[in-house]
Amino acid sequence: MTTSDIQEPPKITEEHFLDTGTGIEAETEDDGASPEIARPWNPEQIRVNTKQFSLRNALDMIEDDSLELAPDFQRGRVWKLVQKSRLIESVLLQIPLPAFYFAEDTDGYMRVVDGLQRLSTIHDFVRGGDEQGFALKGLEYLQNTVEGKRFEDLPAPWKRRIFNTQIVTHVIDPTTPPDVMYDIFKRINTGGTPLNAQEIRHCMSKDRSRTILRSMTSTAEFDAATNGMGGHIRMNDREMALRFAAFWLMGTDGYAKYAAMDPLLQRTTGMLDDANEVDDARVNALMSAFRKAMVNARLVFGDHAFRKWPLTSSWRNPINRALFETWSITLAKYDAEDLDGRKSEIVARARTLMTRDYRYLEAITSSTGDVRRVLYRFETTAKAAEAGK
Template sequence: MTSSETPAPPAIQEEYFLDVPTGIEVEAEDEEVPEIDRPWNPEQIRVNSKQFSLRNALDMIDDESLELAPDFQRGRVWKHVQKSRLIESVLLQIPLPAFYFAEDVDGFMRVVDGLQRLSTIHDFVRGEDGAEFALKGLEYLGEAVEGKRFVDLPAPWKRRINNAQIMAHVIDPTTPPDVMYDIFKRINTGGTPLNAQEIRHCMSKDRSRGILKKMTSSEEFNAATNGMGGHVRMNDREMALRFAAFWLHGAQGYIEFGAMDPFLQRTTAILDSQQEADDVKIDKLMSDFRKAMKNAHVVFGDQAFRKWPEGPDHMGKYPINRALFEAWAITLANYGTGDLERRTESIVGRARSLMTRDYRYLEAITSSTGDTKRVIHRFRATAEAADAGQ
């Protein structure tokens, strides 16, 4: 098919979470691409198993030596009855499934697998500011403890909770980050598995978290994305991280990594490092990001970062497309707003033509979007479209 022929419009699917649309287009990857392109050296995988009492684990949470991933609300989605029945299981002395923690070089640990369970127990036993809850909908201990909060339980029940033992597999800090990330992907088999950005959030440090949160809390970002900041699945932070990755490395720099996961993982490590990205560099990153978001809104309005083919506009808008976001955001950061305002009609016309007539471009923003050739093509074609009307 030539670029002058009009391909069949691609099927556009929106991601859902708990049966609610998230506003983000599904990013279809090639199922034949293997998870790992080379075997890891088994000697690099260091996982130690440790046993803790729940009292000990809760103490570590309170003194911040065990971290429940700040700003991570994705793991706190259980309903009241689900939470209560977890506590009931502890009271019945049913062993809990093993937890996975990640340890850093300073001895601090982060919960990676089991965040919901540990958060629930902490809320029940030591919750403050409304986080605590009363037991409800129990199956076996209803008459004894139904409707009671932890403070209301008889002393023997409190001791049973505090003394309950949990098993935690602790990933040693000497495990290479890419190996650690793959371990987390493999153990991530809970009821609603974490997505890639949620795993990165659990593995990262305060600095990168703060940078991404500040980027996605900006007025410019929320104007361009119709209030995407604070996204329930952290897709907002992944979008900001993608901008940072291409801002730091460039589209050509992506070739060295060959896939999105290691590319974004490396960028997270850079953002966490004052030596690799000092405050001056981060300030420039923030400034360029806000500029890009402002320019995107100026040019595309409420259609920014969404597929917008030629023809009669459909009712509403398509969900945000992450491949379009990274390509247009990086490109538009290089232009003055006044220049773009004068050429908006030409740029929009060229962009919509790409999304209607250029089959190769449609492929590059629809499926296997991490393929190096598709990444390079969409950045090149987007840059040419941004020059329209000059």
Template sequence: MTTSQSPAAPDVKEEHFLDAPTGIEAETEDEEVPEIERPWKPEQIRVNTKQFSLRNALDMIDDESLELAPDFQRGRVWKHVQKSRLIESVLLQIPLPAFYFAEDADGFMRVVDGLQRLSTIHDFVRGQEGFALKGLEYLQETVEGKRFDDLPAPWKRRINNAQIMAHVIDPTTPPDVMYDIFKRINTGGTPLNAQEIRHCMSKDRSRSILKRMTLTAAFDTATNGLGGHTRMNDREMALRFAAFWLHGPGGYLDFGSMDSFLQRTTTMLDHPNDVDDATVEQLEAAFRRAMENARVVFGDQAFRKWPQGPDTGKYPINRALFEAWAITLDDYDPSDLARRSGAIVDAARHLMTVDYRYLDSITSSTGDARRVMYRFETTAKAAEAGR
């Protein structure tokens, strides 16, 4: 397919968080919502409601039977006044909204909804430095400027004895069902994105693997410093690579949705019987190689829309381009890619200019199985340019 007209710049929208750009292109979905192909059976959903005192919840955090998702930067974004007014609400005996925990087979629980609230309370009461209350609305004259240790005993007791309600997802609930539950109830404050939910639900093994992958110099260079992303989009991209590397692009057809695909891969990475340590080493080596090869071919335009025509600067990182090109380039020798880089770039830019089916596959409903297969197949052909 060719065109004689000058190509128009694509309409690219960047994700924002706290009014700041994240460096990641926003994905869009078609307005028409497809029918649910696999509705969950009601008997698979098991939720128990439990009541705890805040003292009990903080004790569980300290003895690690209740986990606050370590290395979760998003849980620490509240400003000082927001934190202080949460503590003020507790002191005023205003009931806190319900929390949601995920329980595993060993009885350990992870906070999925309410992470910022519990982190704030724990920091105030048990943190090494804590923080002084600031910007209160009703208790300025009583506790403004005080830390927990400075509070009179009755105020300390009011915090420790405050009751919270938690809905605990039973460990026998299938992971896909559990993930879907948390997506449905994730509506408060600044809602968690998909990867943040997966992070809260997962175990340390998968977290550590994805963290190692994204904190490499190769990833940071290929993505212009995306490692340590505030909203964990870096780890989602590493997880997408792992999913397609483990299952192959054709394996995606067994899942039918990106959420199921990535959730299953997270579960696999958490269990050495599914993905042993030797395979993890191979995965991490493949990821580094893919990042280095992407830099060889595309320079600082790697994983970004880059249509032919006048220079428009750099667009945000595109997730669909990332997974397709990273998986494709992993199989090539860097010296071969360096020799053919000009031809590959021309082929890739041509696709992003005139192949509207390809543009659709990297822009909207990118989890549609047909679009996934098309972008992988077409990207693989472009990688052969110059041979």
């Protein structure tokens, strides 16, 4: 092999959150790529009603489960103590809060979509008790009045001021189609630290799909294959499991139908939420295939599973989503005994692809949702998995 045989690999960039690497490679878009969403909605399908609640009403709805704060949603609770305290100070100063967005389902239950951090903070302060409650710290205007106090330490007039605070809430009607609703969420998701795509899907989804994805990413097999990615603070672990479920349930033909990752994953979430579409037996089969894929990925690639690993480098790069979906789906079809005897040949073939095949590198690096690139990386990965036969 000569130097001329080797392509200059694209620069690998890791996603960051709160100035810390997430362990996931950032996906990029080609400048000339067509937008993933190119479908104008009928304005009559968008139904958003504006309502007004007192904070007492909102907190009571949270307590009786008619308003959901997206359980196990870690991203929504990462504010530092001073940030939380100054939000409470704003309420005490009667400074109007920005509008909230809720999504209502057909049973009348609502989920917080935009404003989750603010409402979680207020709920923790007022109803959190010793476990999640906190004392105010770092106030700007009321440091001589309520600094260091918990909610139960506040004088009654201050408590009433919090309870009586009115919030403006835009409630998205359940008759709004899911894809339209998802696009609305993406458009309004601008305040604070914006939610990523999987966090939005989590807010929109029901408990069944959440439980399935959490179960998939809580397995020892997943943690071993991804070097401890389970419980990811930006829910990238859930997105990877969802991508596996999407291609396992619908295949590349299903992807070609939607021609974009967002609608495919949104559709898959809906399928997992509906036991009539994916029953418990099918879920068990999905879980079994996922565990098998994780065991096989660890067996073949070791610490480099689902990461770019060109012949020119032994560095362990961040996990690449496109590699995850293609190799996990591919390896789920093989027995460990078969792969164990061929793993060196498979690794060599895979590393060669990531070194010499620029079309393959493009397919796992930029505009990864492009149908042609999705099909190419699946086809090429399937051939690489046959190495040594």
